[in-house]
Amino acid sequence: MRARKRPPRELPFPAAPHLRMAQLGETATFDGVSAFPPARRSELKAFAPQVLVASADALVTAAHAVFSDDLALESVDTAVFALTQVGGTPVAPPERDLIWRAFQVPLYELYVDSEWKLLAAECEAHDGWHLRSLDVEFHLEGGELFLRQPALAAAIRTGLTASCVDGLCECGDAAPLVRPIAAHCRSLAASAL
Numbered sequence: 001m002r003a004r005k006r007p008p009r010e011l012p013f014p015a016a017p018h019l020r021m022a023q024l025g026e027t028a029t030f031d032g033v034s035a036f037p038p039a040r041r042s043e044l045k046a047f048a049p050q051v052l053v054a055s056a057d058a059l060v061t062a063a064h065a066v067f068s069d070d071l072a073l074e075s076v077d078t079a080v081f082a083l084t085q086v087g088g089t090p091v092a093p094p095e096r097d098l099i100w101r102a103f104q105v106p107l108y109e110l111y112v113d114s115e116w117k118l119l120a121a122e123c124e125a126h127d128g129w130h131l132r133s134l135d136v137e138f139h140l141e142g143g144e145l146f147l148r149q150p151a152l153a154a155a156i157r158t159g160l161t162a163s164c165v166d167g168l169c170e171c172g173d174a175a176p177l178v179r180p181i182a183a184h185c186r187s188l189a190a191s192a193l
């Protein structure tokens with residue numbers, strides 16, 4: 001058996017190893033998750049996933065397919081995770097609403113790096129993102145969120161705004177919380193340059 005090179009990549013709560021978890025996309029980027037690329041979409045119903053993982057775009061497409069009866073996923077009963085990569089835009093409220101209406105389970109956004117490593121995960125109380133990586137620090141500059149990885153000298157602009165980075169959250173999770181998250185406004189970006 002070949003040694004496994006990739007470190008463990010677990011989805012946060014409420015995902016769990018005993019649940020059937022499907023990712024809409026070419027590859028599964030988390031442990032215990034099965035990938036369903038578009039060509040295998042017809043197999044999803046038989047798999048009966050309880051957890052769905054996908055980019056916001058793929059979730060919106062799936063939601064429309066649910067509404068048009070092209071996709072039946074009543075099996076999804078635990079959570080939907082929306083993946084947003086650094087540099088991407090968080091799921092907008094109308095999209096969140098659409099995804100909620102299609103699947104009727106809590107939606108949690110996961111903020112991942114370019115290699116799909118989890119950096120932050122939406123709070124169970126939906127009040128921001130808790131940091132989930134020990135290798136990354138977030139800080140604010142003029143309301144804009146930057147992240148820094150020790151291996152890299154320069155901070156990375158996320159293109160997101162936040163008002164605070166702290167460790168206090170009503171949900172009881174002690175991991176630092178970033179909130180609220182929003183796409184960086186164009187005029188703000190222009191004035192900050």
Ligand SMILES: [Zn+2]
Nearest residue numbers: 123169171173
């Ligand atoms: Zn929290």
